[in-house]
Amino acid sequence: MRRRVIAGNWKMHMTCSQARDYMSAFLPLVADAPDDRDIVLAPPFTAISTVADIAAGSRVQLSSQNVHWQENGAFTAEISAEMLLEHKVKYTIVGHSEPRKYFSESDEQINHRARTAQGHGLIPIVCVGETDEQRERGEAERVIRRQIEQGLEGLDANKLVVAYEPIWAIGTGKTCESPEANRICGLIRSWVGATDLVIQYGGSVKPGNIDELMSMSDIDGVLVGGASLKPDGFARIANYQEA
Ligand code: PGA
Numbered sequence: 596m597r598r599r600v601i602a603g604n605w606k607m608h609m610t611c612s613q614a615r616d617y618m619s620a621f622l623p624l625v626a627d628a629p630d631d632r633d634i635v636l637a638p639p640f641t642a643i644s645t646v647a648d649i650a651a652g653s654r655v656q657l658s659s660q661n662v663h664w665q666e667n668g669a670f671t672a673e674i675s676a677e678m679l680l681e682h683k684v685k686y687t688i689v690g691h692s693e694p695r696k697y698f699s700e701s702d703e704q705i706n707h708r709a710r711t712a713q714g715h716g717l718i719p720i721v722c723v724g725e726t727d728e729q730r731e732r733g734e735a736e737r738v739i740r741r742q743i744e745q746g747l748e749g750l751d752a753n754k755l756v757v758a759y760e761p762i763w764a765i766g767t768g769k770t771c772e773s774p775e776a777n778r779i780c781g782l783i784r785s786w787v788g789a790t791d792l793v794i795q796y797g798g799s800v801k802p803g804n805i806d807e808l809m810s811m812s813d814i815d816g817v818l819v820g821g822a823s824l825k826p827d828g829f830a831r832i833a834n835y836q837e838a
Pocket residue numbers: 604760764765766767768797798799800818819820821822
């Protein structure tokens with residue numbers, strides 16, 4: 596069975612002291628989670644070291660919210676793979692719709708980030724997904740296929756995660772219906788053609804819909820924004836039981 600990856604992306608939330616409080620509530624709640632899954636948190640850069648220290652020896656793995664494609668250099672506001680590895684970071688989110696939208700990140704840049712991540716042994720979580728307008732115009736599949744082809748070029752698809760995140764479902768409370776999310780994840784799997792590819796769904800995942808989402812045949816995990824900010828809610832998600 597493909598590994599399950601349940602990831603919480605804190606985005607621009609959580610000071611170090613808030614992260615400490617979160618971890619002391621969260622860790623006991625996930626201590627007995629089944630072994631079939633990675634439980635991952637992606638804190639802001641300032642809290643990575645704090646979370647890494649507290650999470651050491653626990654069920655929680657670390658992700659970053661970005662990684663640059665150069666080893667080091669004059670790249671203000673960026674972060675290198677080496678800096679992340681020092682804190683035992685295992686995953687890195689690239690191609691999230693927010694940097695795509697606010698900082699005009701291209702599929703080519705996303706691909707560079709993901710390649711460098713893999714080159715250092717980090718597992719990229721490559722996010723793809725269509726806007727509302729693209730879906731209404733019937734372009735969703737074409738857009739996602741382009742993001743997959745360009746974003747994954749030259750990557751080892753057995754060592755990465757694809758997160759299907761329809762943009763209209765992110766932070767809106769509008770979850771994509773499970774069968775439709777599963778259909779798109781299945782298409783992604785057939786386009787990529789790698790047996791061990793882990794595919795997540797993301798977009799308004801919450802305690803109330805996790806069990807159904809995780810019972811879908813092509814959904815191997817979830818990428819959670821808002822609902823990962825509450826330790827009890829995210830623990831419920833991490834402890835999902837297939838419906
Ligand atoms: P959301 O965010 O769970 O708040 O919809 C998902 C994401 O941005 O990955």
